[in-house]
Amino acid sequence: MSSTPRIDLSTPLKFAYWVPNVSGGLVVSTIEQRTDWSFEYNKKLARIAEHSGFEYALTQTRYAASYGAEKQHEATSFSLALLGATERLKVISAVHPGMWHPGVLAKFMITADHLSNGRAAVNIVSGWLKDEFVNFGLPWLEHDERYVRTEEFIRVLRGLWTEQGYSQDGKYYNINNFTLNPAPVDVPGRAHPEIFFGGNSTAAQATAGRVADWYFSNGKDLEGFSENIAGVTAAAAPAGRRPRFGLNGFVIARESEKEARETLREIVAKAHKPAVEGFREAVQEAGASTKDKKGMWADSTFEDLIQYNDGFKTQLIGTPEQIASRIVEYKKRGVKLFLTCYLHFQEEVEAFGRDILPIVRELEAEAARSAGTELNTDLLPVTALQGVSD
Numbered sequence: 001m002s003s004t005p006r007i008d009l010s011t012p013l014k015f016a017y018w019v020p021n022v023s024g025g026l027v028v029s030t031i032e033q034r035t036d037w038s039f040e041y042n043k044k045l046a047r048i049a050e051h052s053g054f055e056y057a058l059t060q061t062r063y064a065a066s067y068g069a070e071k072q073h074e075a076t077s078f079s080l081a082l083l084g085a086t087e088r089l090k091v092i093s094a095v096h097p098g099m100w101h102p103g104v105l106a107k108f109m110i111t112a113d114h115l116s117n118g119r120a121a122v123n124i125v126s127g128w129l130k131d132e133f134v135n136f137g138l139p140w141l142e143h144d145e146r147y148v149r150t151e152e153f154i155r156v157l158r159g160l161w162t163e164q165g166y167s168q169d170g171k172y173y174n175i176n177n178f179t180l181n182p183a184p185v186d187v188p189g190r191a192h193p194e195i196f197f198g199g200n201s202t203a204a205q206a207t208a209g210r211v212a213d214w215y216f217s218n219g220k221d222l223e224g225f226s227e228n229i230a231g232v233t234a235a236a237a238p239a240g241r242r243p244r245f246g247l248n249g250f251v252i253a254r255e256s257e258k259e260a261r262e263t264l265r266e267i268v269a270k271a272h273k274p275a276v277e278g279f280r281e282a283v284q285e286a287g288a289s290t291k292d293k294k295g296m297w298a299d300s301t302f303e304d305l306i307q308y309n310d311g312f313k314t315q316l317i318g319t320p321e322q323i324a325s326r327i328v329e330y331k332k333r334g335v336k337l338f339l340t341c342y343l344h345f346q347e348e349v350e351a352f353g354r355d356i357l358p359i360v361r362e363l364e365a366e367a368a369r370s371a372g373t374e375l376n377t378d379l380l381p382v383t384a385l386q387g388v389s390d
């Protein structure tokens with residue numbers, strides 16, 4: 001069954017960036033990346049981002065050295081520190097079911113939510129790095145079975161966040177008449193801390209449709225994105241749900257398209273081949289184990305995998321004008337949130353807010369008008385570059 005999401009042109013797009021909390025930057029290449037995984041760097045980056053029109057930051061979860069990321073900071077503690085260093089930014093921590101008990105995570109996130117005045121969120125990821133589980137002595141479930149556990153996990157989170165005396169009997173989790181006090185912060189328009197979800201396979205799409213608030217897609221071209229969200233929308237429909245969609249993209253904005261393309265060529269020419277090949281083997285084996293072979297990265301080339309979330313496929317590469325118009329094309333297909341990454345995070349997040357976002361907003365206003373509606377500018381995030389300090 002296929003389905004299309006309802007397109008809303010009046011709500012402004014939202015923007016997020018990947019927190020570089022693992023070493024090596026967001027491309028597995030020896031090209032210069034003026035990006036650092038330290039907290040000091042990330043604190044300043046988060047402040048720049050919230051002053052530049054970004055509403056969210058996504059912290060990755062990685063426990064072991066792998067494929068160009070030799071060192072990692074843990075996601076939930078790092079996110080909490082970033083929340084403490086900012087005023088408006090919502091920080092999404094990636095977490096693996098199987099590494100956490102959902103009740104412990106639910107409690108942790110409620111505390112994080114109170115400490116940050118309602119800005120805590122999670123990205124539930126079902127995992128691909130088998131060694132992290134196996135070498136911790138944890139079960140590594142078969143691909144689709146991981147999503148059975150993920151679905152139960154999310155139901156527990158939501159149940160404990162919204163109900164008193166919550167119970168759930170499942171294959172993986174049994175919760176008995178449990179109440180978490182306090183409840184999450186009461187934020188208008190939000191039932192509980194937002195639940196993001198990352199995955200690509202048919203099982204991932206079906207699960208996200210049933211239980212996620214937001215579905216994050218790896219980088220995709222326009223058609224690939226439409227196909228991806230059709231699966232999620234179809235799975236969501238019987239339950240009357242409408243998850244929102246986020247899309248990953250690696251941004252290379254330069255004065256000319258030629259310069260931007262040249263930068264991409266340099267990233268590819270300087271790719272760390274053994275690391276990219278190792279990553280390809282690990283993830284494509286994971287994807288090939290799905291019944292229909294539609295796991296994430298199933299159709300990714302060597303070049304795509306240099307940005308390990310397929311960020312080049314989205315083609316946010318060129319002048320600010322070109323990138324802005326590409327972004328709005330995706331909005332017309334249902335993207336509500338762009339998850340972005342860069343070679344030089346601090347400089348380029350700031351430049352994105354300064355050079356690209358104003359054009360995006362103009363194009364969004366135009367697109368809304370042509371569809372007979374208005375862009376709701378009351379929903380735009382506050383931006384101001386003054387006051388960003390270390």
Ligand SMILES: Cc1cc2nc3c(=O)[nH]c(=O)nc-3n(C[C@H](O)[C@H](O)[C@H](O)COP(=O)(O)O)c2cc1C
Pocket residue numbers: 059060061062094123125126127128129197198199200201202203204216217218248286287294295296297309339
């Ligand atoms: C936006 C996004 C963020 C992700 N972040 C992480 C992460 O931080 N850690 C991780 O181990 N996997 C992460 N993943 C990968 C998922 O855990 C999962 O392995 C992947 O989606 C493959 O699933 P599939 O075969 O069902 O498509 C992420 C995926 C997406 C789309």
